[in-house]
Amino acid sequence: MHSKELLKGTLKTILLRLLAERGRMYGYEITQHVSELSGGKIVLTEGALYPSLHKLEAQGLLKTEKVKVGRRVRKYYSLTSEGTKTSKARLAEFEDFVLTMRMILGLKTT
């Protein structure tokens, strides 16, 4: 088991960045993709994921598109132009955060 504590606050950064890279994704797809990329280390829970997606949409950072697949409806999310900006900003913040943490923890910056 790895620190789930450290993951707190990273969700929006992850969502914005994934959508920046992959164009459009739907909720379930995101959970699967993150699980694969992290080798099962990060498993997004739906109780965190969906409210977070909804919030980003409400903030105008994401837009949605419903696609019928058989009788089921998938909800695809993609970045708005504002979302693209925020995605970049969040990524930069993450980099800065890591550098600052390494400084405090006394680790090499390399």
Next chain:
Amino acid sequence: MHSKELLKGTLKTILLRLLAERGRMYGYEITQHVSELSGGKIVLTEGALYPSLHKLEAQGLLKTEKVKVGRRVRKYYSLTSEGTKTSKARLAEFEDFVLTMRMILGLKTT
């Protein structure tokens, strides 16, 4: 302003690591030191710091020592042997967390 969101969950890692490096420290000293090391980017609030220190102590990871300075009493914190173990584990977790995040965010691992 930088993402305070990302800092969530990092406090205990910071505390354990600082004490591992510096032997013993008291609360106020920790806030000052973190502020300096981070160039003011991370400012620990007392409302987070003290409860966290108390909790780590209650968990047996820290031990305390009261030192009179003039008429005031400083409370120095240092690691127990259990705390030393946990400190190392937390540091490793942080490194792992960063690697995993870089993977998900599609960043170079270098």
Next chain:
DNA sequence: TATAAATACCTAATTCTCTTATGTATCTTG
């Protein structure tokens, strides 16, 4: 072919961590 597992969405109650707001008291400096 029934049923379990996977796909796909969602929300509510609770928990955890931190922020904000106070409170107390001593020491130093202008």
Next chain:
DNA sequence: CAAGATACATAAGAGAATTAGGTATTTATA
């Protein structure tokens, strides 16, 4: 001597995640 720094502490509230629950369709399997 007052303001700011030093030094501790807790309580109320906010914010983000976990846990737990719900609905429904599709696919795999026993």
